[in-house]
Amino acid sequence: MDHAVVIGASMSGLLSAAALHRRFARVTVLDRDRLPAVDAHRRGAGQSRHAHGLLATGHEVIDGLLPGIAAELVAQGAIRGDLQDQARHIHSGRRLARGHSGLTGLFVGRPLLEGQVRRRVSALPGVRVLSERLVTGLLSREGRVTGVRVLSERPVTGPPSRDGRVMGVRLSGGELIPADLVVDASGRGSRTPQWLGELGFRPPQEEQVGIDVRYGTYELRRRSDHLAGDLAVVIGATPQAPRAGVALALEDERWIVTLAGYGEDPPLDRAGFAAYAATLPAPDLHHLITAANPAGEPRAYRTPSAVRRRYERLSRFPEGLLVTGDAVCSFNPLYGQGMSVAAMHARALLDPDLSARGYFRRITQITDIPWEITVSGDLRMPGLGGGLTPRMRMAAAYLDRFHAAAVHDPELTRRFLRVSNLYDPPAALLSPAALVRVLRSGVQRAVPVPV
Template sequence: MRHAVVIGASMSGLLAAAALSRIAGRVTVLDRDELPEEDVHRRGTAQSRHAHGLLARGLEVMEQLLPGLTAELTARGAFGGDLQADCRWINEGRRLAPAPGGMPGLLVSRLLLEGQIRRRVAGLPGVEVIGESQVFSLTRSGDRVTGVRLVSDETITADLVVDASGRGSHTPAWLAELGFPAPGEERVEIDLTYTTRVFRRRADDLAGDPVVIMAATRAIPRAGVALAMEGDRWIVTIGGYGDAPPSDHEGFVAYAKSLPAPDIHELVASAEPLGEGRHHRTPASVRRRYERLSRFPRGLAVVGDAVCAFNPIYGQGMSVAAVEALRLGEWAARDRPAGELFRSIARVVDGPWDIVVSGDLRLPGVRGRRTPKTRVINAYLERFHRAAEHDVELGRRFLRVANLIDPPRALLRPACLFRVFRGAMGGAGGSRGVGTQRREPEVAGLDQA
């Protein structure tokens, strides 16, 4: 392949470029935003002001695509830990049993992570990352895409065009213009709004634990995450399904008190706030079913949020994009029809999508199709999380799924079923994780949900 063009210089586009650089003579990454050398917020990445999770599988693949990345991020202030021993995972208001789990994690802000990846990708042989270059349309010859036309009317020819432009992808409209069918969409209406504030971090905050991840419950449809990050800071994001957390400090702290467990409230109630609060709203999780199309132009691919935009509270987007970049590189090296790529991407997306959809559909305000299978699985997972409060092995297995190492069906294997139902019958002893007490709905302070 002589030349590949990637639309979008966010995480998905940059990782796609890293994968393609191994097989293409030239890779050009185009983004409509100005791309300064410094790690600063930009218009095209509105969520960069909010907490981002980097899952174990995502970190592993990023290191594979860009060897030495972890060490570079650590040198710039990121730091690691054990995802089970050092993190407070709270499901159904209960802390997953902490213990060394053998899964390394990396705590780093989205700004630093994306900035360092952009610097690495721009330094790869044959790769050019260009800002202030907005793509207007695709060019074609017969049933093959041959390049892109910019808003400036400049045309750039390419053997492959990759749309990594995110939720606002124009590919469905471009396909219609080219005479091809648009993909079907699946949507789960979540009406999620979250607010983020940054706080100064002290060594004894949360007894030294650097992470709290707290899922919403059916009784309390509010969630939150607190992540330590470089510069001795906390980034804390809290949100609700159908309601919006206040952005002022006092309102933020009061809202945090209504979460399913007290950990995040205890942190923000005593920490020093830095800067202003920021809102973000995600109306729906959206999946575009490109793998089901019978016709698709050659020379075009779609990855990242342009294929599937998850509920961001689950922290899966960056890690899924990294795995998709691997699949893109493998496919492009074989020069196969696009359907093969989309089927491969669908297999990557299936597990995370099932996690998100099943998790959200258990909440009463979320609109979507609830099947008997969904109800049974959600009832089982509630029992699973009760047992995992005391069962270290169940906790390890849950984290392998949550971090995209194992598929969701791994939680239904006989060994898990036995431990879950043994725990439900009182066979697992132990006490709750330190620092977490389950909050009952009647004391949650819910006046809006």
């Protein structure tokens, strides 16, 4: 095949291009932002100034799509570490046991990660990443998508196609860019549902879970004695205390510390931020915030809802068009699953079957588990619990018991991390071996453990 167009130069779009370049002679990535020439935050990635989790699966998949990129990031200051042995996990109000998990995390700021991915993708043969291009619609013929309409402040440049024609044609201040395949990686603001209507197709069913998660974030200067050398702290929200927090070690001797509340804003003044951290089920983040010096101004962010678009349920969908990443499913960012799921969606583009039906079937299998995990967790929070099914209530009660047992059992912690890092399905926590460990544990001893 000759030419693929990717809408959006997000992590999802860039990784999709990395996959598609193995299948297409040319790949063009179009983004409405002015993409930074250096590693910097950009307008279209509003959450980039807050803590970003890259699951072990995401780390692995990205390194598979762009071989050697993890080592390149480490050379630029990113940090690798075992996600159990070098991180503190507090869930259900309990501190889970430490141990060696074999799950490698990559701790890196979003600007460096995205910048290095963009450099690697831009250097791939036949790939062009173009900024300040707003895709305004789809081209189609006989029910198949054949390209995109684009508004641009400057003309498309680059080599001609194999038959000598230029790839972009100027029309009334815009461009028509033909393509054998269009992949929408434009995020939760995707316009594909509206474009489908314009082409005579029905839009997908949309599931929304109102979460109203609000962030506050500080970057802090990191010293070797902070957290006794650990690289991360993750404190989950509980129905009794619907607040959460995370600290991640980053390049340039920094911490990024994000506190979050359901329906409430963490204070952004230093004293209020520390006081908010003190209300969490463990004191680790409060200790870190009060011990470390700020390295920048605090930032706020809000996610009103988690959204999933059910493209796999449509009986009719145009060939030549696929949708990926947050444009399909945008998760509660507290769970840190978005980038990793987007990477797995991109990897699904390597399959020989790029029909809409085949592709959406594959990514549905990828998306189902993280969606179940996040929605089940969110619906436990006060004001959100009306949608909990009896099955979800039973699963939540068992997970509390599981976490209680994991306080004294590193193997149970490892099993939990394998599920939360999307290696194993949630049912793995109910395996006979896990059940035996949970039932035999001294649950009465599993009380919150201070730092």
